[in-house]
Amino acid sequence: MPERPRPVRGVPAGGEGPAAVSARELLSRVARGDEAAFEQLYAQVAGPIFGLVLRIVRNPAQADEVTQEVLVELWRTASRYDPQRGSVLAWAMTMAHRRAVDRVRSAQASTEREARVASAEQARPFDEVSEEVSSRLEREQVRRCLGTLTVLQRESVELAYYRGYTYREVAELLDTPLGTVKTRLRDGLIRLRDCLGVTR
Amino acid sequence: MTSEFPTADIHTLTGAYAMDALSEQERAAFERHLAECPACAVEVAELVETAARLGAAASTAPPPGLRRRVLTEIAQTRQLPPVGEPDREVRGRPAPWQRRWPTWAAVTAVTAVTAAAASVVIAVVIAIGTARTNQRLTTELAQLRAANAEVSQLLTAQDAAVTTGRASSGGTGVLVVSRSRDKVAFLAGGLPPLPADRTFQLWLLAPAPAQTRSAGLLQPPDRPLIAGDLADATTVAVTVEPAGGSASPTMPPILEFDLPS
Numbered sequence: 001m002p003e004r005p006r007p008v009r010g011v012p013a014g015g016e017g018p019a020a021v022s023a024r025e026l027l028s029r030v031a032r033g034d035e036a037a038f039e040q041l042y043a044q045v046a047g048p049i050f051g052l053v054l055r056i057v058r059n060p061a062q063a064d065e066v067t068q069e070v071l072v073e074l075w076r077t078a079s080r081y082d083p084q085r086g087s088v089l090a091w092a093m094t095m096a097h098r099r100a101v102d103r104v105r106s107a108q109a110s111t112e113r114e115a116r117v118a119s120a121e122q123a124r125p126f127d128e129v130s131e132e133v134s135s136r137l138e139r140e141q142v143r144r145c146l147g148t149l150t151v152l153q154r155e156s157v158e159l160a161y162y163r164g165y166t167y168r169e170v171a172e173l174l175d176t177p178l179g180t181v182k183t184r185l186r187d188g189l190i191r192l193r194d195c196l197g198v199t200r
Numbered sequence: 201m202t203s204e205f206p207t208a209d210i211h212t213l214t215g216a217y218a219m220d221a222l223s224e225q226e227r228a229a230f231e232r233h234l235a236e237c238p239a240c241a242v243e244v245a246e247l248v249e250t251a252a253r254l255g256a257a258a259s260t261a262p263p264p265g266l267r268r269r270v271l272t273e274i275a276q277t278r279q280l281p282p283v284g285e286p287d288r289e290v291r292g293r294p295a296p297w298q299r300r301w302p303t304w305a306a307v308t309a310v311t312a313v314t315a316a317a318a319s320v321v322i323a324v325v326i327a328i329g330t331a332r333t334n335q336r337l338t339t340e341l342a343q344l345r346a347a348n349a350e351v352s353q354l355l356t357a358q359d360a361a362v363t364t365g366r367a368s369s370g371g372t373g374v375l376v377v378s379r380s381r382d383k384v385a386f387l388a389g390g391l392p393p394l395p396a397d398r399t400f401q402l403w404l405l406a407p408a409p410a411q412t413r414s415a416g417l418l419q420p421p422d423r424p425l426i427a428g429d430l431a432d433a434t435t436v437a438v439t440v441e442p443a444g445g446s447a448s449p450t451m452p453p454i455l456e457f458d459l460p461s
Contacts, residue, residue: 031279031282033279035271035274035275038271038274039267039271042267042270042271046262046266046267046270047259047260047261047262048255048256048258048259049262050259050260050261050262050263050266051255051256051258051259051260052255052256052258052259054258054260055258060263064262064263064266067262067266068266068269068270068273071266071270071274072270072273072274072277075274075277075279076274076277076278076279076280077279077280078279079279079280079281079282079283080280080282080283082366084366084368085245086245086248086249086252087249087252089252089253089256090248090249090251090252092252093251093252093255093256094248094251094252096255097219097220097251097255098220101220138253138256138257139257139259142253142254142256142257143257146254157219157254160216160219160220160221161219161221161251161254161255162254162258164220165221166216166221166222166223167216167221167222168223170221179212181216182212182213182215182216183212184215185215185216185219185221186212186213186214186215186216186247187215188215189214189215189218189219189247189250189251190215190247192250192253192254193246193247193249193250196250196253198246198249198250198253199246
């Protein structure tokens, strides 16, 4: 990979359509304390945040709680968002994923963990997704791109991202060497990135 | 993007990192690596963006009561002030109030940065002093004092403008510029360490490439650098160049400031 320092000025981070551009504008208004702008931002990000958190923590009441925390955190830290580091969506989803993962990793007793491990084998993540008009195309595209991964890459990515497992746990679950899982996670995401056309 | 790296092993963690699939210790270790590996940082940013798309594809209508609760809570939640700078300052353009003269806060901040830079340099100078002659030490200290005095003087100019910018590599830079004194002073803090064969170089960029010129090397990076004779320069920029510096910038800037006209 060639060394590509990210210029401070220049093309904004990629992967954003018109909706995301307005998310950026909304967020800068939110940073100035604009509650109306926050309501609009809520409409754009609450569904994705709740969906992801629910996927990871599983319990709807807990997902509701974590989602509320994440959204309030977006409000509280809006001024700290740095467009150079990525899109508003990526910022929000990173925060949501981390919170959800923290919740399951800290809350989980070992027995509960085993139960989760057992249930992880069932349920294909994309079958549980409730229908929602706004992002159907996006979802179709992600589904199609996940289809371009090898079965093993896809399995690893889904366990790590949608279930919140560490790569060590994924390795154990799949009875695969650590190094292989690391590589699968990276190669899988790279393939997804290329398929989705994510650039910076 | 999948070619081999000297640090191939830790580098393959980009995917796991982007998906929060590391333990706390591994995450901390990887973040230290990230600070020194611009290529990894780019890859991580892209993979984080990719993971976010996976997340968004899981979108589910939130429970009906959530919106009201969140709106009620934010109405009672104080927001954090910005840490760095608003966007326009990152791009190096001083805010209108800064164009006129530096506020006391800005002066204090710059003085603090200057003092910090000075003490770092003095510490470094002292640390390596045993291997050097007293003569050399005295010269360096004198140069440093002179540079600090020059920065302080520049700050008192009626049209002195102080701008802070965050470098894409991490770290921050402060630029003091005065057209009436025809000078700029640049101070950096927290820039990442570079390999031995690289250096930070400061540039005065002009619209005509022929008039673009080097304003010196940041050696060490926290030493204040002063450049005069601004002429047609419109932008001050920092790039990473091969050790010894280049005749003209060979890499995209990690930090840029627009100069007031």
